[in-house]
Amino acid sequence: MDLDVAQVRAFVRTAEELHFGRAAGTLAISQQALSKRIARLEALLGTPLLLRGGTGVRLTEAGRRFLGPARRTVAAADAAVAAVSGADRPLHVDTWGHLYAPMRTLARVAGRAGELVSGHGRDLPSVAKALLNGDVDAAFGRVHPPLPAGLAHRLIRLEPVDAVLSADHPLAAEPALRPDRLSGGVLWAPGPLDRLDFLHRFAVRFGVRHTATSVNLGLGHFLAEVAREPDRFSLMPADVPLPRVPGLRSVPLTDPTPLYAWSLLWRSGDEHPGLKGLVTACAEEGGRSRWLEYDPARDWLPEPPASGPEPV
Template sequence: MDLDLAQVRAFVAVAGTRHFGRAAAELAVTQQALSKRVARLEERLGARLLERGQGVELTATGRRFLEPARRALAAADAAVAAVRADGRPLRVDVWGHLYDPARTISEAIAAGAAPAVELGRARDLPSVVEALLRGETDAGFGRVHATGHPRGDALAHRPVRLEPVDALLGADHPLAGRDVLRPADLGGSRLLFPAAAERLDFLRAFADRFGVDDRAEGVNLGAGHLLATVRDVPGAFTLLPADARLPDVPGVRAVPLADPTPLYAWSLVWDAAARHPELPALLRSLAETGRARRWLEYDPARDWLPPGDAAAL
C-alpha cells in the first residue's frame, strides 16, 4: 500500500497536539483540509486512528501506527534533503506580477536571515499549483484562493501580508478629488480588470461585495497600459496594492479606501509532502519582517477581506 505522506503528516500533527485546530496551524493548512487528509488516511487504511469527541484521542490502532508513521516522515524528509544537498536555491514562483509580489519577498530577504531564493514568474495560481505538484518549483507567492484542483489539499499555505489596496482613478473621474473613498462610493463607476475576470478572484469578490456592476475585462499588457486605460476611459477605476511600485502615468490618482479598508492577502504556498530544506527559514524571515512592519493586522470591524481570506486567518 502506498501512503500519501501529506495525510500521514496530518495524522502525526493531530496526534502530537491532540487538537485539529492547533495541528492545522502547525502545518499552515485549513482545519477542513487537515480533517479531510486524516479521514482519507483512515479510509485508505480501513481503520479508525482517532476518536473525535470533546477532545481528540488515539485509538489502539492509532497508537500502533504513530511511531512507524513518524519514522516514515523522517525518512521521507531525509530523502528530500539528500537530493537537495547540493545547495540549490529555494525556487519561489510569484504570480500576479502586475501587483508586484516580488517586493514582499525582497523585503524579507533584505531584512536578513532569509535563504537564497530564485524567483520565477508564474502565470497564475493554477499554474503554480501544477508546478508545485510536479516538483518544478518549491513554493509560490501570491493570493491563494480555491482552484478546484483535485489534489489541492496536498498543498500548505500561510498568509504573510495583508496589504491595503488603493483605488486608481483618472484625474477627470468625479471622485478623483477625494482624499479617501469608501468602497461603496465606487458602485457607479466602471471597474477595469487587467485580465480575464475568471482569473482575478479578488476583484470579482470586491465588485460583488460593494455593488460594482459595471465591469470591463482587458488584456494584461503591464501596469503602464492599465493606468493609461484608467485615465482614458471616463468613469473608470481599478484597484492595486497600496505599496506596489507603479509607473508614473500622468493624469492618474491613487486614492486610499476606508470604511472598510479592503486588504489583499499575500500567502506563501508549498507542497506539504516535499518541503525544500530552506523553506522554514523563508517562512521565519517573512514572519519576523511581518511582525516588525505589522503586515498581518486585521480588524473585521475596520477592514474587509474576501470570505476565504478571512477564514484562512
C-alpha cells in the same frame, strides 16, 4: 507490495495533464515509455487507474482514490533525495499576481531566507500545478479556494488597497473613498474576472455593476488605460510604486478598507531546508512591519483569516 516511484510519478503526471503526450513531455520520456510505466503500475495494483478513449483520458474510481497518496509518495521520494544530495539547493519560489508586484514583499526577506530562485507563474492554478509536480518548492501570491489537495499555505501579509482612477473621474479629488461609492463606475481589470478572484469579489461585495477587461501588457500600459476614460477605476495595493502616468489619481479606500492577502504556498510534506527559513523570515518581518493587522470592523477581506497560520 513495493511501488516503483517512476511508475507512480508517471501516473501522477498523466492524471494531472489528462493527456499522455503532455505528461510524457513533462517527464522527458516517450509516450510509449510512459504508457508502459502506467500499465506496469496498474498490473501491480490489480486494477485500472486510467481510462483511455476517444474522449481523452479519465481517472477511474480507483485512480481518484490513488491520486492523493500517489502525490505524497512522489513528494516524499523527492524530499528523501534532496535530504541527501540537495541540502544546499536554492529554494525555487514561484510568484503570481504580477501586476501587484509580489516580489516587493519577497525582496524584504530574501537576504534572511537563504538562497532563493524566483519564477513567474501565470496564475494560482498553474502555480499549484507546478508545486504538485515538484517543479518549484514554494510560491507567493493571493491564495483563494478551491485549493488543490496536497498543498498548504500561510498568510504572510495583508495590504491595504487604493482606488486608481482617471483625474477626470467625478471622485478623483476626494481625499478618501468608501468602496461602495465606486459602484457606478467601470471596474477595469487586466483580464477576465473569473481568473481575478479579488477584483471579482470586490465587485460583488460593493455593488459594482459595470466591468471591462484589458490585456495585461504591464502596469504602465494598464494604468494608462485606466487614466484614459473618466468613468474607469481599478484597485492597486497601496505599497505598489506606480509609474508616472499622466492623468492618473490614487485614492485610499476606507470604511471598510479592502485588504489584499499575500500567502506563502507549498507542497505538504516538503522538507526543503530553505522553506522553514523563508517562513520564519516572513513571520519576523511581518511582526516588525505589522503586516497582519486586521480589524473586521474597519477592514474588508474576501476570506477573513483563519484562527491561526498553518505550521511548516
